[in-house]
Every structure is written in structure tokens, then in C-alpha cells.
Amino acid sequence: MIEGASQKIRMLEQSPATKGQFSEFVENADWQEVTRSHQEKTEQDVLRALSKSKLDVDDFAALISPAAEPYLLEMVAKSEQLTLQRFGKTVSLFAPLYLSNTCANECTYCGFSMSNAIKRLTLNQTQLGKEIEAIKGKGFDHILLVTGETNKVSMPYFERMIPLIKPHFSQLSMEVQPLDANEYKQLQGIGLDGVLVYQETYRRKTYLEHHLRGNKSNFNYRLDAPDRIGQASIHKIGLGVLLGLEDWRTDSVMMAHHLRHLQKRYWRSRFSVAFPRIRPCEGGIVPKSVISDRQLVQLIAAWRLFDRDLEMSLSTRESPEFRHHAVRMGFTTMSAESKTQPGGYADDSLEALEQFEISDERPVAEIMEMIRQQGREVVWKDWDPALSYI
Numbered sequence: 001m002i003e004g005a006s007q008k009i010r011m012l013e014q015s016p017a018t019k020g021q022f023s024e025f026v027e028n029a030d031w032q033e034v035t036r037s038h039q040e041k042t043e044q045d046v047l048r049a050l051s052k053s054k055l056d057v058d059d060f061a062a063l064i065s066p067a068a069e070p071y072l073l074e075m076v077a078k079s080e081q082l083t084l085q086r087f088g089k090t091v092s093l094f095a096p097l098y099l100s101n102t103c104a105n106e107c108t109y110c111g112f113s114m115s116n117a118i119k120r121l122t123l124n125q126t127q128l129g130k131e132i133e134a135i136k137g138k139g140f141d142h143i144l145l146v147t148g149e150t151n152k153v154s155m156p157y158f159e160r161m162i163p164l165i166k167p168h169f170s171q172l173s174m175e176v177q178p179l180d181a182n183e184y185k186q187l188q189g190i191g192l193d194g195v196l197v198y199q200e201t202y203r204r205k206t207y208l209e210h211h212l213r214g215n216k217s218n219f220n221y222r223l224d225a226p227d228r229i230g231q232a233s234i235h236k237i238g239l240g241v242l243l244g245l246e247d248w249r250t251d252s253v254m255m256a257h258h259l260r261h262l263q264k265r266y267w268r269s270r271f272s273v274a275f276p277r278i279r280p281c282e283g284g285i286v287p288k289s290v291i292s293d294r295q296l297v298q299l300i301a302a303w304r305l306f307d308r309d310l311e312m313s314l315s316t317r318e319s320p321e322f323r324h325h326a327v328r329m330g331f332t333t334m335s336a337e338s339k340t341q342p343g344g345y346a347d348d349s350l351e352a353l354e355q356f357e358i359s360d361e362r363p364v365a366e367i368m369e370m371i372r373q374q375g376r377e378v379v380w381k382d383w384d385p386a387l388s389y390i
């Protein structure tokens, strides 16, 4: 216990808040004050936010507050309309490709935590080839590489694997351990288009309660990863919090501040947000703050009203019913038929390796049909990196 606590203190000392980066903002922010910024909102605040075309973070706080609940239908209609105006009737599909489930971290909410007695697998080149073939066979052209966090699955591994994967997909993003800016730049040079780093929670105290061991307990290093991704001029930066670890409203307001901070500095990048809710997993935990389906709809609509250019992503963590109703609301990308275990597309007998249970297990063809029934078109490739700097 003492050893764990002193390790955390050492880690925090290693990564102090960095001037001009988001850790400096968080260090100076008062969590209780941010909480009051949504708790104390009134109907007038909500109406003011709804009447504006350019919203600030305070307007966003009003739209996710309890005072906005009676305006949910209006918010959803506006969100749908703004999404249609900006993105047309398209929804882009992507697949997560789990390269490895080995991990040297201990996160209370994750089935890959190092102390969980599950089989570990890091794909070799042959296994990777089979996964690529299986994923391409389903039609995907956008891929999200996912790994646990360990020294064995770090830069040398990424530098070997990305050149093998990139020729098969037009867009390649990754959700792996945070890296240094020069490492992101190196990976961009071999085909990386986007990086997702979910902060899980912006409250340091809660963060340390859920990240017990390993590099991930370095709060500031993770917090400043999106700044480093921006400095490396990566095309797309993805943010997210794990809804349920903390007060979902306060975490969302902090993430809205984070988005605005990044947009001011890294105008060449585009941004995405996702809305993962805690799912059952090996060694799972009870959420501290449960977000209902209705509240999640309110949150999604508020994000679209806050930023009409934002990419918004809906994963298979959510149920088929929820995804069916949510698809028109503001989403630009969805995952489909996801496997959260390395090797799972080519070999579906590998369930014991999975990170969390998928809620929507429908095959891609059914998801496409559902999207069409909702009046939307599936796109497999929505942009070409070669055109992104024109």
C-alpha cells in the first residue's frame, strides 16, 4: 500500500503540470466550482444557450444541467439538424483492431488489468495478417488500433506493425498508451492519421483511485497527451471520459474546456469525442455516477450544439435499441461487429481474452440496414489523408 502510494507520488513528481498545456488549466481549476457551474444553471441559462449559434463552455454546462431536461426534444431536433447541415446523411463505420491485451497497468474498470488472470496475446505478423483479412472481408476501411499499455507493445512494435496495416485501410487511428510528441510525429510519418486518448476522468483524486499501478497512474502525462498529439500535427485527436467514474456532468464540462483549449492551439487538427459508459468486465466496478439513457441523449445533443464540426462516435458498448434511436441524433461514426479481444475477428473462439462485453453484437450487414432505415447512408471512406492539407 505504502509502496503503491509512494510510486504514485513519484509519478506525479515526474510529470508536473506543464505551462500552456491542459494540465496547467486542471491544476488551477476547482472541481467544486466546475460542479456548481452546471448545478446552478436555471431555465434562463438554458434558453440563452439554445438561442445562440456559437456556444461557450458555460452554455454547454447549461445544456447538460437538470434545468435543460424539459428541453430534451428541442435539443435532439436541433442536434439532428446541425449534423445534417454539416455532415449530410452519412455515417462512417469503423472497426477496432485489438493488437494486444497485455498490460502493465491496474485500472479498476478494465478486464485487461495486469492482475486479472486472463490469457494474454500480442498479435504477431501472421496473426495480424489474418485479422486484417477478416476485417477487410467485412468491408471496413477505417481502423482503430487498440492495445494494453506495456513496454513490450510500444514504439518498436508500432513501427513494425503500422506499415503492414496501413496499405489495407484509408484511415488508421490508434488508442494506445500516451506517447511523446516526437513519437507521434514518427508514427504519422508511417501512416498514422488519428489518436484517441481518453482521460477517463479529469478529477485527479478519482483518477488515482482507479489507476492503481503502472504508467497510467501518471495523471498529467495522460492529460497533456492531446497537446502533444496536436504539436505533432496529427490529423485527428479524440477525447473521452469514462462516464460513471465521476460526476458525468462535471467531467463533461472539463472535457468541453479541454476541447476549446486544443482547438485554440491546434487548428489544423480535427476533433472527435466518444461517450463510453462503464461496462461489465473482469473485476468490474459499480459506477459512482450512473448516467441514464435519457441523460446520455441529453449529453450527446449538448455536444453537437456546442460544436457543429465535432466528430462524434458511438460504440458497440451501447445496446442495439439505444444505437437504433441515437444514430440520427448527431453521430458521424459508429463501430460495428466489434471484437475486443486480439485475434477475435479471425477466430471467434477467443472470447476469454476480451476487454469488456459488447452490447450490440449484430453483424455489419444488420447495422448497415439499421442505418439505412434511419435515413442515413453508410460510408466506408469519408476522407483521404492526401487531401487533408488542401
Ligand code: SF4
Residues within 6 Å of the ligand: 103, 104, 105, 106, 107, 110, 111, 112, 113, 114, 147, 148, 149, 216
Ligand atoms: S484501461 Fe488500458 S491501461 Fe488500463 S488495464 Fe485496461 S488496457 Fe491496461
